[in-house]
Amino acid sequence: MASVGQQGVAGVSHVFPLGSRLGEAGRLEIGGCDAIELAERFGTPAYVYAEDDIRARARAYMEAFRARADHFEIVYASKAFPCTAAYRLLVEEGLSCDVASGGELYLALKGGFPPERIYLHGNNKSEDELSQALEAGERMAPGQRVLLRVTPGISPSTHDYISTGQVDSKFGFVVDDVPRAVDRIRNLDLVGLHAHLGSQIFDLSPLEKLAEVLSSMGEYPLLNLGGGLGIAYTADDRPPSIEDYAETLLRSAPEGVTVLCEPGRSLVGNAGVTLYRVGTVKRIPGVRTYVAVDGGMSDNIRPMLYGARYEAEIADRFGGEVLCTIAGKHCESGDILVRDVLLDDPRPGDVLVIPATGAYGYAMASNYNGITRPPVIFCSGGEAREVVRRETYEDLTLRDV
Numbered sequence: 001m002a003s004v005g006q007q008g009v010a011g012v013s014h015v016f017p018l019g020s021r022l023g024e025a026g027r028l029e030i031g032g033c034d035a036i037e038l039a040e041r042f043g044t045p046a047y048v049y050a051e052d053d054i055r056a057r058a059r060a061y062m063e064a065f066r067a068r069a070d071h072f073e074i075v076y077a078s079k080a081f082p083c084t085a086a087y088r089l090l091v092e093e094g095l096s097c098d099v100a101s102g103g104e105l106y107l108a109l110k111g112g113f114p115p116e117r118i119y120l121h122g123n124n125k126s127e128d129e130l131s132q133a134l135e136a137g138e139r140m141a142p143g144q145r146v147l148l149r150v151t152p153g154i155s156p157s158t159h160d161y162i163s164t165g166q167v168d169s170k171f172g173f174v175v176d177d178v179p180r181a182v183d184r185i186r187n188l189d190l191v192g193l194h195a196h197l198g199s200q201i202f203d204l205s206p207l208e209k210l211a212e213v214l215s216s217m218g219e220y221p222l223l224n225l226g227g228g229l230g231i232a233y234t235a236d237d238r239p240p241s242i243e244d245y246a247e248t249l250l251r252s253a254p255e256g257v258t259v260l261c262e263p264g265r266s267l268v269g270n271a272g273v274t275l276y277r278v279g280t281v282k283r284i285p286g287v288r289t290y291v292a293v294d295g296g297m298s299d300n301i302r303p304m305l306y307g308a309r310y311e312a313e314i315a316d317r318f319g320g321e322v323l324c325t326i327a328g329k330h331c332e333s334g335d336i337l338v339r340d341v342l343l344d345d346p347r348p349g350d351v352l353v354i355p356a357t358g359a360y361g362y363a364m365a366s367n368y369n370g371i372t373r374p375p376v377i378f379c380s381g382g383e384a385r386e387v388v389r390r391e392t393y394e395d396l397t398l399r400d401v
């Protein structure tokens with residue numbers, strides 16, 4: 001049997017949410033909902049998620065670890081999609097949650113995570129954020145349970161901006177400094193070590209070393225090995241399965257230790273697509289065809305920030321032979337969502353879908369050019385519900401004093 005996310009349905013590649021299919025007249029369905037009807041009902045751009053996809057991947061994580069370890073915790077790296085509806089799903093699935101700021105802590109609590117299942121981390125937490133965490137869980141006090149973030153000196157092969165395990169990093173203590181750090185926090189209850197090598201990792205071998213390196217630094221009840229499992233953004237991407245990832249992390253973990261991992265992207269990335277409406281098609285003969293949509297760098301900054309590559313399709317005419325470049329509507333030449341993608345003769349009014357936008361799209365959205373942020377729609381079993389509404393122009397002035 002294929003693992004979660006590895007199989008593709010005829011006509012729809014595995015980058016689309018699980019259960020996506022081309023329905024009647026070749027129209028895309030997400031979670032049983034017709035994409036064009038969603039675009040009409042909720043407007044565009046819109047972040048559309050297949051709820052069952054998030055649940056399936058959460059379950060795959062739980063099952064993969066349960067099959068191989070007695071003590072583990074799957075900790076949702078909520079920076080990937082800090083939306084209360086997503087927190088709510090994942091608390092139901094039995095996950096824990098990590099938050100990187102007071103704001104994410106607030107959202108996790110609103111989303112129903114009990115404080116004892118929340119980990120606060122990242123560099124440079126303010127006194128305020130620490131007391132906020134303390135109030136929520138009464139944890140940051142003498143005897144407080146903490147993990148120490150270690151920079152293990154292992155570099156994964158990924159984009160520099162999302163690589164964190166190397167020595168030259170703002171995160172954590174380098175190996176040589178760990179004994180001194182341990183000494184300085186003797187009033188706290190040091191329960192384990194934490195490391196995160198980086199994101200969008202396809203080659204698992206650096207992760208294999210990680211548990212080894214951390215366990216060589218002393219005996220602790222918890223080892224948090226971070227997140228980072230990569231996902232398929234394009235049909236050619238073949239990331240390792242959740243099972244292989246679990247196997248790798250657990251292989252070198254010492255007996256009796258509780259292993260934690262912090263998946264973000266691999267839980268929610270493929271669950272989401274973005275729907276746009278095509279506004280204009282500009283053909284420059286012999287040069288390029290620009291297909292301009294009603295969003296862009298304000299709803300997905302990843303192509304501009306990391307050179308991230310995506311696919312695109314017209315929601316009711318998958319495939320095609322026309323080489324196009326998908327441009328956003330922002331006042332920058334760099335506002336290109338997808339360069340060189342084959343589409344079926346796009347026309348103004350078409351609904352264009354970009355898959356695999358479920359992680360770090362909503363999370364890093366902005367109001368650049370006064371563009372209002374898209375709504376979030378959850379779909380399951382043919383029912384669609386709006387879990388975050390579209391921003392309004394009025395929202396843009398809400399904080400003005």
Ligand code: LLP
Binds near residue numbers: 121162
């Ligand atoms: N744990 C820690 C300590 C992290 O810093 C991160 C991500 C994760 C877990 C989750 O990593 P994931 O499983 O999602 O790869 N904005 C970038 C990604 C930045 C990731 C930052 N830390 C992007 O859009 O690719």
